[in-house]
Amino acid sequence: MNLSPKKLILTSVSILIFLIFSGKLWAVVPTKSKNTGKIKFLNQSVDFGKVAQGQVLNYRFHFKNAGEGPLRILGIHATCGCTAIESEFDKPYPKGEHGYIDINFDTSAFVGITHKAVTVMTNEKLSPNRTLSLKANIVADYLVNKPVLDFGNISTGTDKSEDIIISPVSKFPLEISKVSYDQSRYEVSYEKSKENWNLKVTLKKQEKIGFLKDKILIHTNSKSLPQFKLVVRAFVEGPINTKPEYIEFGAVGKNKISKRLIKLNSVSDFSIKEGSANLHLNGLEVKDPKDIISWKASKVSRNGQEIELTLQNLSKDSGSVHGSFTFVTDDPVQKEIFIDFYAFFL
Numbered sequence: 001m002n003l004s005p006k007k008l009i010l011t012s013v014s015i016l017i018f019l020i021f022s023g024k025l026w027a028v029v030p031t032k033s034k035n036t037g038k039i040k041f042l043n044q045s046v047d048f049g050k051v052a053q054g055q056v057l058n059y060r061f062h063f064k065n066a067g068e069g070p071l072r073i074l075g076i077h078a079t080c081g082c083t084a085i086e087s088e089f090d091k092p093y094p095k096g097e098h099g100y101i102d103i104n105f106d107t108s109a110f111v112g113i114t115h116k117a118v119t120v121m122t123n124e125k126l127s128p129n130r131t132l133s134l135k136a137n138i139v140a141d142y143l144v145n146k147p148v149l150d151f152g153n154i155s156t157g158t159d160k161s162e163d164i165i166i167s168p169v170s171k172f173p174l175e176i177s178k179v180s181y182d183q184s185r186y187e188v189s190y191e192k193s194k195e196n197w198n199l200k201v202t203l204k205k206q207e208k209i210g211f212l213k214d215k216i217l218i219h220t221n222s223k224s225l226p227q228f229k230l231v232v233r234a235f236v237e238g239p240i241n242t243k244p245e246y247i248e249f250g251a252v253g254k255n256k257i258s259k260r261l262i263k264l265n266s267v268s269d270f271s272i273k274e275g276s277a278n279l280h281l282n283g284l285e286v287k288d289p290k291d292i293i294s295w296k297a298s299k300v301s302r303n304g305q306e307i308e309l310t311l312q313n314l315s316k317d318s319g320s321v322h323g324s325f326t327f328v329t330d331d332p333v334q335k336e337i338f339i340d341f342y343a344f345f346l
Helices: 005-021
Strands: 039-041 045-052 056-065 073-078 082-085 098-106 112-122 129-139 142-144 148-155 160-168 176-180 186-193 196-203 210-220 227-237 241-243 246-252 257-265 272-281 293-301 304-312 319-329 336-345
Touching: 039 129, 045 056, 056 129, 073 098, 073 319, 098 112, 098 129, 142 227, 148 160, 148 196, 160 227, 176 186, 196 210, 196 227, 210 336, 246 257, 246 304, 257 336, 272 293, 272 304, 293 319, 304 319, 304 336
Parallel strands: 045 129, 148 227, 246 336
Antiparallel strands: 039 056, 056 098, 073 112, 082 098, 112 129, 142 160, 160 196, 176 210, 186 196, 210 227, 241 257, 257 304, 272 319, 293 304, 319 336
8 A cells, every 4th residue: 555745744743643642662763883882681571479468579680781872771760659769860881781670560450461651861872762571460459440539620619529349358357446647627427337448538628729649548457558558539629710721832842942821710700820840851850941841821811821831852861751830810719720741852
């Protein structure tokens, strides 16, 4: 089948978008040096076998510079539950020198056969990225039917309740001794019904507007996971409606920019007075993010505002980017607006 140049370009772009957002990101990073390093791992995968839920699994991946020039680790991106530690980012590894990357995998939030991936980005000319894979069969003493308790969107001045069922696995004699939580924010009751435990969690009326991120600790008699962290999420709506509620900038190449628009509407007149951002690259805080991310607000109607966010990849490192914006308004009820953002630097 022959494709026209236009269709061929569209097809190539579609494939690139698929690879980026499926987590299988492969990008060629230009380099000025003719002779660059070549990373060669002793092995790129590890199978931990059967492990108890709650264990933190550790593994050290050893590598060698098998290239002619210096090798540099530009960034490491780990999927949820994993953390990667490489002590010296951008350190030059000469030809033949060895190094390692330590991976930690917290199994507390996972059950069953689980696969995790870690992407290592280097200055290698032809194939700069390597994927390290981890596998484990995580065995639990009990299962929580809602490990993430998402209340969704709620209005200020209202409360909302959710029911949770905790079930033992393989006749484990599950007992819950107590539940720890912020009593000013929740009401929690729990009781045993045959083998299962039933919890009722009520989110009380909230005054603070924006994303609510919290956890409730469930204390059990399990030796492998004595405390289960029940993640709680909600978005408390105020008079100012924000769309979207968080921003995904996507994948941003070196010295490239990505722009997104936030639309704000309210029942009354309001203005944006000031804004500030915090930004993390590969889990490390960027002290002065002003050159990387900026904003510009404009009034489109009496009750409407638009904020244009611009993210520019000026970093020498590649990897995952996350952070949040805080905007101060003159609205008497909703004095602050919080916007989370995510991106990936190529």
